[in-house]
Amino acid sequence: MNATTDIAAVLDRAADGGRITPEEALDLYRSAPLHALGAAADKVRRKRYAGTEHIATYIIERNINYTNVCVTACKFCAFYAAPKDTEKGWSRSLEDILRRCAETVELGGTQIMFQGGHHPDYGVEFYEEHFAAIKREFPQLVIHSLGASEVEHMARISGVTAEEAIRRIHAAGLDSFAGAGAELLPERPRKAIAPLKESGERWLEIMETAHRLGVESTSTMLMGTGETNAERIEHLRMIRDVQDRTGGFRAFIPYTYQPENNHLKGQTQATLFEYLRMIAIARLFLDNVAHIQGSWLTTGKEVGQLSLHYGADDLGSVMLEENVVSSAGAKHRSNRMELIHLIRTAGRVPAQRATTYEHLVVHDDPANDPVDDHVVSHLSSTAIEGGTAHPELKILSSN
Numbered sequence: 001m002n003a004t005t006d007i008a009a010v011l012d013r014a015a016d017g018g019r020i021t022p023e024e025a026l027d028l029y030r031s032a033p034l035h036a037l038g039a040a041a042d043k044v045r046r047k048r049y050a051g052t053e054h055i056a057t058y059i060i061e062r063n064i065n066y067t068n069v070c071v072t073a074c075k076f077c078a079f080y081a082a083p084k085d086t087e088k089g090w091s092r093s094l095e096d097i098l099r100r101c102a103e104t105v106e107l108g109g110t111q112i113m114f115q116g117g118h119h120p121d122y123g124v125e126f127y128e129e130h131f132a133a134i135k136r137e138f139p140q141l142v143i144h145s146l147g148a149s150e151v152e153h154m155a156r157i158s159g160v161t162a163e164e165a166i167r168r169i170h171a172a173g174l175d176s177f178a179g180a181g182a183e184l185l186p187e188r189p190r191k192a193i194a195p196l197k198e199s200g201e202r203w204l205e206i207m208e209t210a211h212r213l214g215v216e217s218t219s220t221m222l223m224g225t226g227e228t229n230a231e232r233i234e235h236l237r238m239i240r241d242v243q244d245r246t247g248g249f250r251a252f253i254p255y256t257y258q259p260e261n262n263h264l265k266g267q268t269q270a271t272l273f274e275y276l277r278m279i280a281i282a283r284l285f286l287d288n289v290a291h292i293q294g295s296w297l298t299t300g301k302e303v304g305q306l307s308l309h310y311g312a313d314d315l316g317s318v319m320l321e322e323n324v325v326s327s328a329g330a331k332h333r334s335n336r337m338e339l340i341h342l343i344r345t346a347g348r349v350p351a352q353r354a355t356t357y358e359h360l361v362v363h364d365d366p367a368n369d370p371v372d373d374h375v376v377s378h379l380s381s382t383a384i385e386g387g388t389a390h391p392e393l394k395i396l397s398s399n
């Protein structure tokens with residue numbers, strides 16, 4: 001700890017909405033008592049949402065994984081197949097993707113997260129075609145997808161600038177970026193886990209370009225692959241600096257590395273206390289980012305509930321389909337009824353939100369809660385036809 005830091009004084013200042021330095025954030029992250037840290041973050045959250053501070057939100061969305069073929073070979077990834085691995089590699093047809101969109105609409109979903117590998121053949125034209133087709137058939141679905149890494153890749157394949165790639169996919173139907181691929185932005189841990197990805201600076205530069213062009217995004221952080229506490233705080237600093245210029249990051253979403261089926265297997269995961277401390281520090285340090293999301297998918301439902309008392313205002317989504325994180329071992333799954341229950345028993349009023357965080361349905365009377373348990377998360381091999389992990393959860397047919 002920095003010998004000159006008065007933890008209690010910094011915590012008080014942060015809780016009152018004062019900006020803290022990266023050094024102070026690191027001291028708080030390392031040394032502040034856990035409950036005091038959570039209480040300070042919760043105070044900031046309540047102040048920011050004065051009037052609706054009793055509400056916590058969730059969204060119904062579907063991740064659509066269009067291909068697992070990828071040239072980038074990130075060491076933490078259990079999802080990808082190298083292009084030469086034709087047995088393991090797959091790509092979904094546009095027809096299949098549209099069927100998944102139809103199911104999403106049927107189940108009350110409002111958002112699509114298009115997520116996949118860096119396929120060597122997929123340039124800007126591929127995304128233009130797919131986004132335009134989705135918007136043509138399902139104009140009500142928000143396409144909140146991809147991130148700077150995909151932009152860098154598709155621009156390279158098509159021989160255009162990142163700015164042109166963003167303009168074109170936005171014109172074709174992309175509404176906002178999901179901020180995928182941030183992983184860890186500082187150079188050392190990023191090179192250690194994703195040596196073939198663009199640098200953290202480049203990731204931020206592309207996001208900044210998107211924000212300037214009117215395409216907002218969320219931001220993410222992958223915790224637990226061997227990074228130091230200082231590198232975690234540096235990741236937050238890099239995001240805050242860009243946000244000071246653009247205001248385009250709607251939310252910050254940390255999640256924890258899952259250790260199965262990938263090259264980093266066996267390395268330490270972030271502990272759940274470290275995760276809660278990160279949620280709280282993010283709320284205190286990222287004073288310019290509106291929403292902090294707790295992740296039940298990688299940390300479990302109870303930790304998700306706790307995160308709502310450590311500064312988070314959102315519990316993410318009922319993922320109607322998820323194949324990436326679950327391939328690496330995330331086994332938690334939920335459904336709309338349960339997510340509503342989790343939020344309510346954490347002491348908040350649940351509200352279904354839009355991608356832009358407006359409240360679509362506020363569940364203020366438990367007597368009116370939905371009783372439709374079909375709105376269920378499907379994990380990895382359940383969503384992939386022929387999968388066996390949870391055969392009772394067959395993907396719903398569009399018929």
Ligand code: SF4
Nearest residue numbers: 070072073074077117
């Ligand atoms: S994380 Fe994404 S870019 Fe990296 S190997 Fe997996 S699919 Fe490819």
